[in-house]
Every structure is written in structure tokens, then in C-alpha cells.
Amino acid sequence: MHHRLGSAPSRRWLLAGGALMAGMMMAPRIAAAKAQENLSRVDALIARMTIEEKAGQLNLMNDPFRWRPEGVNPGDALDSDQTQTATDIKAGRIGALFNGVGAATTRYVQDMAVRESRLGIPLLFAADIIHGLKTTFPVPLGEAASWDLDLAQRTARAAAVEGGAAGVHQTYAPMVDVARDQRWGRVVEGAGEDVLLNNLFAVARTKGFQGDDLTEWSSLLATPKHFAAYGAAEAGMDYNSTDMSELMLRSVYLPPFKAALDAGALSVMSAFNDLNGVPTSGNKWLLTDVLHGEWGFAGFVVSDYTSEQELVAHGYAADGRDAARLALMAGVDMSMKSGLYLKHIPELVQSGDVPIERVDQAVRRVLMTKAALGLFDNPYRGADVRTERRVTGSREHLDLAREAGRKSIVMLKNDGGVLPLPKTGKRIALIGPFGADRADIFGPWSVFKDTALAVSLEDGLRTALGDDAHLTVVKGSDVEAPIAGGIDAAVTVASEADVVLLAIGESSEMSAESKSRVDIGIPAAQLALAEAVAATGKPVVVLLRNGRGMELA
Structure with missing residues (x-):
């Protein structure tokens, strides 16, 4: 039925509008009723749990069943690590597993908790899905250079679809650390140095990961990290101290976290660094007073990989027992990998060093998040192999990856109008360690990348140029070391070409965690190669691959 502008609305139109308004008014009531139902279910479970089972819900361990692509199929023999993990799951000593994927084994592993443990509480499956699962999108720093928030939301959505289909419920992303020292290796994981841009991308990625309904198999719980000020490590040295005024902290480093939480994130990851002398994974002011008290955060805090155990290395805790106590009392609800919570919480409660109310609070936060994900109603979400096969590496996702790659490339300058290159009539030399790589x-x-999807620069150029391509490829140097005769071969090829494409920069191993660099320039071997090629006088197009801002002068 068509409604003409200016005509009186029909009764059917009014009824439809009334139904819509009624639905909008009912939606909050339905959500509130569901939240109360979840709370009642969770509190009933907590009342039945032993202290060991409570500690188990706060114990996050690596997934030994689904890590390798070949995995462990139902009926296969378990290795020793798998056997112990299976025993712990069935005894209620593990509440979550991380970095395992695969729909085929999801039901098998989840059954250990749902069907074989005393209380049948489902496992939470998490993973480091940072910029894609099998379909890989540009690194977050590169994508941020697109300034395209819709693109970031769509790539996060695609990553969630593939991750959810592979039996994952939570991703340890987005990283929302403002990063202003390019020596720091983890610059690559965020949106750079600007607060506003970090805020906007935090929202876009959180919404993309979580979708419209967290209970859908295609939604992943977002986990903004690393709380907080991890990106301000002194001298850009990973894990180093941070020292700043509260004004700086609140003006620069906290806003992206608040933006992600306001967008609906229900989990936060604590950080490795100390903040003004107090390790962030033991910082009650940060994890409780600000996060829950000021911001009203209702989700749970998960430690970074053994970050609560590292309170000992910080000199803040005397031993593992003390570290577990300090981290839990500060506000870390879930312990990643160390096993300290499982080992020490029962005795800490028995001795009176940790009140049972704090343990119950942490368990409630974890279980309420599991309920928000719909795991009590559908613990086997992500266990459909056909769905996994259909969405993983789909044409739609590959097209999106291509779009994202195209939009994330930044052209710094184009002297002489060398670009774009014509498809015919030019002899092209592709030189550098990343040409055929x-x-x-x-x-x-x-x-979780699919290496079969890799397309090198050479592959792409040959496809674009066709059979008549005049393309010569020479490596010239390795990433950080010269090759015997490499520069001479590169100069020869460059001299015979009309234009040179110089593929240089950083390898993947030069960025990310624990990959701080003192020198943020082009590695010496590549710099010598570049200078020799430039000396030929031929037009040179530099194709720079990097995970941080680099010194190019």
C-alpha cells in the first residue's frame, strides 16, 4: 500500500505505526525481564557452587583441543595436556579456553562442561582475532589510515562472522591504546596517536564485533585492551613503566576505553605495565573505582597473559598467592593462563584474606556475561561445520579485504605524476625483499591466517598486467641483512627498466608484542639497496610496508 504525501493516513497505517511504537516501548521491558531472568539463574548457580568451582569459573586456560588446524576430532586419543584440561573442565576447574577455533570440535569440547561437569556451566571460548580470522584485513593501524569508520565496522563484523562460525565467543580486541612513541611494537594494533580517532575506531570496531545481538552465533564479545596507559610505556619499551598526571591519563589514555564500553563492550583486558608505581593488573583505583564505580561497567576484567602473576616480577606481590589476592581484590575477575586463581582462591577465602563476596562478585560478572552471550540457552553456538565452511573466506569477505586494503593505502607523494602506472608500454622492475614475499x-x-590466500606483490602485478607484462623481479637484500651480489643485480635490473617499484620496510616480526625498536628507520641493508637503486636516476615508487610510523628522511 502506498501512502501519498499530504493525504490522510489510513487506519492500517496508524495501526502499523502504533504496533511499531508499542514494540519500541516493550523492547526495554523485555530486555530488563531477560536480565532479571539471567541474574536469578546466575545467583542460583552461585549458591550451589563449591569454592573450587567458583575459582574454576575465573580460570582461563589455553585451548589444547582446537589450536592446531588438524585439531582433535571426537574419538581421537588425547595428549597429556588435553587429558589434563579435559579432566579439569569436567571437574569444574576451568571456565574458559582461549585461542582454539574450529566448529567440528566445538561441540566435543563444550560437552565436557555442559554434559559431564556437575553444574553444566558452558565454557566461554575466546581468541586473538585482531584483524580477521581466515580472511585477513589490514592491520588496525593501516585500517585507521583509511579514516573510514564504516569500513572498520564492516571488517570487524566479517571477522566476527568467521570467528563465531568457528566456535569463538569472545575476541581480545579492539586494542584502543593511544600510542605516541613509534618505538613501541604494539602501535600496529591500534589507531595511532590521536584521541578522537581512537575513540571513533573503538566504537566502530566494538559495534562490528558485537553486532546487534550478542546471543547470535555471528557476534563476538569485544574486549578493549590494555587497561590502561599501556601505550605510554617509557622509551617505547614494551612492558615498561608509565608515569603521568591524572589529567593526562583521563584526557588521552582513558577516553577510548570509555567509548568502547559506551558502545556495549562487556569485557576489558588489564595491562602488563605499572601506572605511577602501581601495576595495572593490581590497581584497584583503575580497575574498580574508575571502571566500575565511575563508569558503571557491568562486565568482567580478564588479565592479559599471566599479567596477574607478573605482579611478583613488578615487586608488588611477594609470591603467587599474594599476586592472586592483590589482582582479585583490585578487580581482575578472570585469570589468564597462570592458574593462580584456581590454585590459591580456595585457601585465600578459607584464611579470610579474600572475602567470599568478592569471589562471588567476580563469578557473577563472568556468568552474567556468558548469559548475555546466550550460552546457557545455546552452548553449542558456532558448532555448525556447514556454516563455518560457507562463511570462512567467502567471496564477500575477500572482496571486503580487497576494498579495505585499497582504502588503507596512503600515498605520501607523487612527484612527477609517476602514478598511476600504465598496464602496457612500461618495463617495470620490482625490487626489494617484499616483492615476491x-x-x-x-x-x-x-x-589463524590461511596462507593459501596469500597474494604477493609480484602475483598481483602479473595478474593486473597480463601475459604481456614486462616485469622483472629481484630481491636485492633480505629484510635486515645484505645478499651477496644483491645490490649489483638490483642496479642492473633498475637500469634497464622504465620505472622501479621498491618494496621495502618492516617484516611482520618487527611489530606487535615485545617488538620494540630503538631505530625506527629503514633497516640498513634495505637502505643501502634503496640508495643504490635511486642512484640509477630511474623513477622509483617506494612501496613501504610497516607496522609503525617510520623515519624516512
């Missing part, structure tokens, strides 16, 4: 195509934190 496929290993570094994906970038750091491509944990």
Missing part, C-alpha cells in the same frame, strides 16, 4: 603479507597478529 608471501610470508609477510598478513601482518602481525594474524594468528
